[in-house]
Amino acid sequence: MTTKSIARRDFLKLSGLAGAAAGMGLVGLRHLGPLEARADGLVQDEWIPTCCNMCGGTTGILARVYNGRVIKIEPNSYNPVGLCNISTDFASLKSTGARMCPKGNAGIMTQYDPDRVSQPLKRRPGSARGDGVWDVISYDTAVAEIAAKLAQIKLDFGPEKVVWFTEDNTAVPMQQSLCNVFGTPNFLQHSNLCDVARKFGFEKTLGNGRPLADFRNSKYMLIFGWNPLSATKWAHLPRIVLDGLANGAKLVLVDPRCSETAQKALQYGGQWLAIKPGTDGALALALANVIITENLYDAEFVANWTVGFSQFSALVATKTPEWAEPITGIAAATIRQVARELAATKPAVVDAWSGPGQHMNGAEGSRAIAALAGLIGQVDKPGTLVLPGRKGPHFTVPPFVGTPPPRVDRQNSTQYPFAHSSGVYVEAREAMITGLPYQPKAAVFVMQNFIFSVPNTAKSLQALNNLELIVSVDTHLSETALMADYVIPGTTYLERYELLPQWVTFPVVALRQPVVPPLFGQKPEYEFVKDLALALGYNSYPFNVTYEKFMDDALISGLGFGLAELKAMPGATWIGEETKYNKYLTAGFATPSGKFEFYSQQMLNKGLNALPDYVPTEDGPTTTYPLYIINWKEALHTHSRTMNNRWLMQFHGENELWININKAQTLGIGDGDMVTVENQYGTAQARAKVTRRIHTDVVGMVHGFGHWGAGQIAQGKGINDGQFVPGKAERICGMAAHKDGAVRVFKT
Amino acid sequence: MPNLFDENRGTLSVTKTAQGFLIRVTGTPNRSYTLQRKFDLNVTFQTLTTLITSAGGTVDYEDITPASMAFYKTVSAFTPGIYVDYKRCIGCNACSLACKQENNFENSPAVVANTGKYVGLGQRWNEVYHFEEGTYPAVRAQVFALTFTQCTMCAHRFAAGVLPACVITCMGVTREFGDYNVLRAKYLSAKRMDDGIHRSVLFGNMLGEVKWENNPPPPSGYIPANDCRQCHH
Numbered sequence: 010m011t012t013k014s015i016a017r018r019d020f021l022k023l024s025g026l027a028g029a030a031a032g033m034g035l036v037g038l039r040h041l042g043p044l045e046a047r048a049d050g051l052v053q054d055e056w057i058p059t060c061c062n063m064c065g066g067t068t069g070i071l072a073r074v075y076n077g078r079v080i081k082i083e084p085n086s087y088n089p090v091g092l093c094n095i096s097t098d099f100a101s102l103k104s105t106g107a108r109m110c111p112k113g114n115a116g117i118m119t120q121y122d123p124d125r126v127s128q129p130l131k132r133r134p135g136s137a138r139g140d141g142v143w144d145v146i147s148y149d150t151a152v153a154e155i156a157a158k159l160a161q162i163k164l165d166f167g168p169e170k171v172v173w174f175t176e177d178n179t180a181v182p183m184q185q186s187l188c189n190v191f192g193t194p195n196f197l198q199h200s201n202l203c204d205v206a207r208k209f210g211f212e213k214t215l216g217n218g219r220p221l222a223d224f225r226n227s228k229y230m231l232i233f234g235w236n237p238l239s240a241t242k243w244a245h246l247p248r249i250v251l252d253g254l255a256n257g258a259k260l261v262l263v264d265p266r267c268s269e270t271a272q273k274a275l276q277y278g279g280q281w282l283a284i285k286p287g288t289d290g291a292l293a294l295a296l297a298n299v300i301i302t303e304n305l306y307d308a309e310f311v312a313n314w315t316v317g318f319s320q321f322s323a324l325v326a327t328k329t330p331e332w333a334e335p336i337t338g339i340a341a342a343t344i345r346q347v348a349r350e351l352a353a354t355k356p357a358v359v360d361a362w363s364g365p366g367q368h369m370n371g372a373e374g375s376r377a378i379a380a381l382a383g384l385i386g387q388v389d390k391p392g393t394l395v396l397p398g399r400k401g402p403h404f405t406v407p408p409f410v411g412t413p414p415p416r417v418d419r420q421n422s423t424q425y426p427f428a429h430s431s432g433v434y435v436e437a438r439e440a441m442i443t444g445l446p447y448q449p450k451a452a453v454f455v456m457q458n459f460i461f462s463v464p465n466t467a468k469s470l471q472a473l474n475n476l477e478l479i480v481s482v483d484t485h486l487s488e489t490a491l492m493a494d495y496v497i498p499g500t501t502y503l504e505r506y507e508l509l510p511q512w513v514t515f516p517v518v519a520l521r522q523p524v525v526p527p528l529f530g531q532k533p534e535y536e537f538v539k540d541l542a543l544a545l546g547y548n549s550y551p552f553n554v555t556y557e558k559f560m561d562d563a564l565i566s567g568l569g570f571g572l573a574e575l576k577a578m579p580g581a582t583w584i585g586e587e588t589k590y591n592k593y594l595t596a597g598f599a600t601p602s603g604k605f606e607f608y609s610q611q612m613l614n615k616g617l618n619a620l621p622d623y624v625p626t627e628d629g630p631t632t633t634y635p636l637y638i639i640n641w642k643e644a645l646h647t648h649s650r651t652m653n654n655r656w657l658m659q660f661h662g663e664n665e666l667w668i669n670i671n672k673a674q675t676l677g678i679g680d681g682d683m684v685t686v687e688n689q690y691g692t693a694q695a696r697a698k699v700t701r702r703i704h705t706d707v708v709g710m711v712h713g714f715g716h717w718g719a720g721q722i723a724q725g726k727g728i729n730d731g732q733f734v735p736g737k738a739e740r741i742c743g744m745a746a747h748k749d750g751a752v753r754v755f756k757t
Numbered sequence: 758m759p760n761l762f763d764e765n766r767g768t769l770s771v772t773k774t775a776q777g778f779l780i781r782v783t784g785t786p787n788r789s790y791t792l793q794r795k796f797d798l799n800v801t802f803q804t805l806t807t808l809i810t811s812a813g814g815t816v817d818y819e820d821i822t823p824a825s826m827a828f829y830k831t832v833s834a835f836t837p838g839i840y841v842d843y844k845r846c847i848g849c850n851a852c853s854l855a856c857k858q859e860n861n862f863e864n865s866p867a868v869v870a871n872t873g874k875y876v877g878l879g880q881r882w883n884e885v886y887h888f889e890e891g892t893y894p895a896v897r898a899q900v901f902a903l904t905f906t907q908c909t910m911c912a913h914r915f916a917a918g919v920l921p922a923c924v925i926t927c928m929g930v931t932r933e934f935g936d937y938n939v940l941r942a943k944y945l946s947a948k949r950m951d952d953g954i955h956r957s958v959l960f961g962n963m964l965g966e967v968k969w970e971n972n973p974p975p976p977s978g979y980i981p982a983n984d985c986r987q988c989h990h
Contacts, residue, residue, distance in 0.1 A: 081858055083925060106920075108928045114854030238847045247928040251845045269847050272898045276844060276964060283894045644849035644928075656857055660850050660885075670893055701893040 058085050058581040060509050060521040062502030063112035063119065064647040065178055066090065066242040067509045069580060070113060072524040079503055079525055082116045084109040084244070087580020091244040094221050094513040095395070096587035098249070108244045111645050115656040120503050120528070124653055124720030125484050127529040130496040138474060141491050141718075148532070151495055156544035158478050159191070162450045168192030169414040170450040172437055174457045175199070178507065180535035182404035183551065183559070184455060187538050189406065190547045194413040195449070197432035202462050205429040206366030206744040210375025210621075213427075213609050215388055216599030217396040221514050222358040225249040226392040229354035230260045230279075231347070232270065233289045233378050234364015239269040240642040243512065254279075259354065261347055263289060263339075264364055265639060266667065266709060267702035280347070283704045286637045286748060287626030288337040289365035290374030292344065293381055294623055295333035298325040299348035300384055306352065307386025310605075314593060315383055317608020317619070324620045336623075338704070352385050356392025359385070364641075367747040368626040372427075372739050376621035383605040390590050398592075400585050401510035401518055403567035404559065407550065417449055418743070425743040426615040433743030434463050435736060441472035451478035455534055456499060460488035461649035461713065464747045465736025466729060467690065482534055485653060488718040498531040505533035508560055508575075516585030518568065520575050535559075617741060627749055628735050630706065634688045634751040636672075639709035640730040649713035652727075653720035664714040664727040665698035668754065669707070673699040676755060683757045688750070691732035694757055708754055712747070837910040837957060838937030839921070840944050841902070844962035845929040848885045848900030852923035852932070856881035859911065859922035882908035882955070883923055899964040904955040910934075 057074065060067040061082075069088020073081040084091050084107040089099045091107030129151040136142035146154075162170055168191050175184055177198040188196040200208070208218030224230060224237075224246075230253065237246040250270070254260060260279035262271040271281040284292060300306050301322050311318050330341035330348075351357055359382040365374045387393040415421075418436040420428035425436065438459075441449050452459075452473070460469045473479060473492045481493035490496045507521035527533065532540070535556045542552040551559040561572040568583065575583055597603035601611050613619040630637055645651070645661045652658060666686060668678060678684055680699040685692060686708070695710065703709065714727025734750035860881060882905040891897040904923075911921035919925075924932040933940065937957045941947070947959035 083922075105930065106925050108930070109851060109855075109926050110928055111850040111854040114851055114858050114926060117858065239849065241849065241928065244928050247845075247847050247849070248930050251847075251929055255845075267894070267896050267898070269849075269900070272896070272900065273847065275896065275898070281894065281896070644847075644851070656854060660853065701889055701891060701896045702898065705893065 056083075057522065057524045058087065058520070059524055060088070060090075060502065060507070060519050061109070061113045061116065062178055062507075062521070063110075063116055063651065064242060065176070066244070067178070067511060067519065067521070068109060068113060068244040069107060069511075069519055069582060070109060070116075071580075072116075072503060074524060077525065079117055079120055082109070082113060084113075085580045085582070087578075088511065088519050088582040089245070089513050089515075089517055089584070090511045090519070093225060093245050093249055094243070095223055095225065095391075096515040096584075098225055099515075099584075102248075108248065110241050110244050111660070112647060112651060112654075112657060113244065115651075115654050116501075116503065118654045118656045119484075119651070120501050120525075122485070122653060122655070122720065124486075124722070125528065126486060126490070126496055126498040127531070128498060132494045138479070138494075139470075139492050141486065143496070148497075151497060152537070152540045152544050155478075155480055155495055156541055159451060159541075160545060162478065163192065166450050167414065169195060169417065170447065171195070171453065172417055172441075172449045172451070173197065173453045173455075174434070174437075174459060175455040176457050177431070178509075179456045179505075180507070180533070180538060180556075182406050182563070183535040183538045183556070186406045186551055187542045187545075187547070189409045190542070190549075191545065192410055192414075194409070194416045195418065195432070195437065197418065197434055197437060199434075199457065199462065200431035201429055201433055201435075201738070201743045202745045202747075204363050204366055205431065205742050206368075206371035206375045206739060207362055208429060209372045209427055209742040209744075210361070210366075210377075210379045211394075213376055213600070213606060213612065214379040214383060215394075215396065215605050219399075219512065220394040220396050221512065222360045223249075223356075223392050223395050223514070224253045224258075224358060225256075227253050227356050227358045228256075228258050228392060229351055229357040230258055231263070231351055231357070231359045231381070232260070233263045233293070233359075233361035234366070235360060235362035236264070236268040236270045236364075236641065236643075238273055239644045240362075241644050259350065261351075263292060265637070265704040265707045266641065268641070269643075272702075280343075282339050282343065282347075285336070285338045285704065286639050286707060287365075287368040287370060287374070287629065288333075288623075289361065290370060290377040290621065291328070291333045291336045291623045292339060293374070293377035294325050294328035294621075295330045295337075295344050296348040296351065296381060297321070297377075297384055298328045299330060299345050300352045300381075301325060303349070303352075305349065306384045310386030310388075311384065314598070315605040315607055316602045317606060320620055321380065321607035324622060328623065336625075351381070355385075355387065356390055357385060357387045358393055359387065360394060364748075366744060368749050369628070369737060369739050369746045370624045370626040371744055371746070372742045373618070373621045373624060377623065380607055380621055383607065388605065389592055395514045395588065395590065396592060397512070397514045398516050398586065398589055399510060400516035401567055402508045402560070402563035404563040405550065405566065415446060417447060419446065420743065423615075425738070425740065426617065427612075427741050428743040433738050434459075435738035435745050436743065438463055438469060438472045441475050442468065448475070450476060451480075452476055453480045453482075454489050454493070455482045455538075457481075458483070458487040458489045458649050458719075460492065461716075461729065461731060463736060464731045464734045464745055465690065466732040468736060469731075482537060485719045487649070488716065491718045497537055498529055500527050500531060500533045504528065506535070506556060506560060508563060511582075514588040518564075518575070518583045518585075520572075520581040522576065522581065627737070627746070628751065629749070630751040634753050635706070636752055636754060637704075637707040637709075638686070638688075638730065638733050638750045638752045639707060639748045640712040641709060643711050646711060646713055649716065649719070652714055652716055652723035655722055658722050658726070661711070662726055663696060664711040666695035666708055666710050666728065666754065667698050667700055667703045669703050669705045670699050670701050672705050673697065678754070678756050684754050685757045686728065686733065686752050686754050688733055688752045690734065690750075693728050693732065695728040697754075708752065836937040837912070838935060838940045838959060839904065839910070839924065839957065840933045840935070840940045840947060840959040840961055841904075842929075842931045842933075842961045843899070843901045843964070845931040846901045847929050848887060848902065849928055850883075850885050850902070851926045851928050852902050852904075853881055853883040853885060855922040855926040856883045856908070859914075860909075882906075897964070901960070901963070903950070904958045905953055906955050908955045908958075910957065 056071040068091040069085035086107040130143040133142045172195040212218035254277040260274040262274040263282045330344035361378045418433040479493040481490040482497040483490045484499040503524045504527040511517040715729025716723040889898040947961040
């Protein structure tokens, strides 16, 4: 044969691989590490470690740059997120490689999305809010005008009339700093749109609002309304759940929908409990009833480490499985069977997320679920809910100047007595409409699509129309940006810095760093905030230092090393000490009593029920609107953020309305038919998906579709769930009740 | 002419044409290739070279990329394959998106490895299928990712000593990459599929038999509309 000369690097590889191929396996095939990647023949430029932000999970990634463009994103095996959440698992699994979800694999198409906002925009004078008629203005002009208008509002009406909203991954300390010196107490982050009910439930019982399930080492998993195999916040979740199942764990998945996780439960010999929406608290109390009545609880843990067991026992004494059956739709026999298994199998995980959480009874429902973990003594041990050890950077944020005025969202008041520090979006919106407790004049949205993220879309539009000034910092002309007076081009995660404590059970801090310069030369969000502060006349720390210095100071203060050291660490990830268990044995629980609380005196002190009694949720089916409407998340999409990503939309470009196969038959609806979804709040069309995988009386869809803004790919695709719900806030913790609503459905 | 494939593949012939070498497989769904454009990963390089030279031709390394040349020359006894444990597959499409990233566009890694030639727009060779049956609430459902024949098993990555893009990203940790014959011997009950599905992908732990009549498969050799790579079959 004729051969051309082979390049030297190919020759070297030939000799290296010859041994590997001679025989069985492929020795030496491995995952790409950042330093190793330089040596391979493919790479011309570099792989840069950073953290994804296609959702808020911040999975570790490596981004490859070639000729100045990001061309590939792969997992970063030096960052535990994407691998596991337990330190011993991290050590043993690291060589198998961290993983990444489909959205992370589609990050390039968000970075180079042609519909990205490239220039600062000002609403053309004379045009109506929401018309989307813009003039391009210079960045300096935008900053100067915004600052002048904010200053004027402060002068005329008071600084608290400026309400600031942000997703909480993007420069929170910088924004908090500006709000503090400007004088507005109204700095809100998105958690109360997400999972503050879960946080509340676990905080009030075991003193930590952020426990994490060690699925991998568990033998029994009882999960209420969470779908870790598709609503996959961290890319390690599927692996650790599947490993647990492969090792013989039983999974019982409670959800109105046979989610991807429920599907796997069935495949591995577990169960799907098709529950009625908003009734998880009743199921939890009935399970407790069985466990206590049949003396199956962990007597040692209960005696030594809990308070209020006798009161809790009295509460659940009447909450029999027969009581729960008509409420939940779960057979009494099934409730008994699950309760007995749960109590008898160790280690066990009891967990919940926003399925039970996002209802008007979601806070107490989550607390009842959390109580189960204490009842069976499965807390802070391998294979159970583990309380994370957490260390992180400490940002020096200037204190609030003067006495803070009352918040507009009534957090820290008698209303929402246990509201999360992120505030109450629903109440802030209410103030914009009613003027109570006072009328906001301005809103600043940084990476926040308020219109789509707060349930009851019509109300959100109404609220924003009552404002004098709206500023939106966004990568796209979202529905909220369309309502703004000024739009500042945002950055993607590939273009900016962040310091990210990772949500695993051991202390980990990862760096997000720019992989490429901002595509349009725009400034990262923290620079915009700083420029705004300077224009407003605030030039003390942190506005008088670079953002790198602000981060450097925070790292040194919190962890004892600086930014340069973090960058130089493998995968730009700092790993702290190992996962620690049974911390309560020495330190107790971080509750007022120091113990696991079935009974909460602090709640009683605020006039609330000390026990997590079951209260039915609100706004459910009526004769006119007989179907529950719920919504959920999936691996291919995030909130309302990803619907303009061309690749992700090729895989799921329209959110179907899931309807039960038997219900569909009675309504004469076939799979793929266009149907009308309607109630008193709205009416819209959707494509029906007829399926066995949803409760008979429930319809639902993936959240976040139905855009009219955001970009040409997103527009007109699918249906927006938020238009059908009253969108109230749960009264104890302020959780937005996305999942309380009812509709009727008929063939269009 | 030696029968290069197992009994399910039929025979392979090589004919010299004006455009190059036409490789045809007979006895199975009809596939023919033009050598300049493609290599068939079920054919070892050594055997292909023998076929071409015995048909009177020469093999020019430049026509097949340096990366794949390195792969074939060294590992002539190696046939890449992937075993997928479908009990673990969650149908998330990370594999599909990883394939798309790896092969998608100008300056994607596959193209960079292939000396910068722009091969086509929007390619990827993974697709997720959902099946369900049973009566509510006794649902029986399976979700799984299929890999199509056009998949190159990331030969350009293997040449660099790294695993295929789909394998490294899979959140369910379902995929094992290795020599096809070794995998086949290891996973005796694993199945292969027809209808355009890659013949070196072994399906493990399928939940019963896939009933195509309830959920029609794609047409033979189907490629999603946006992903046609203008290949010649």
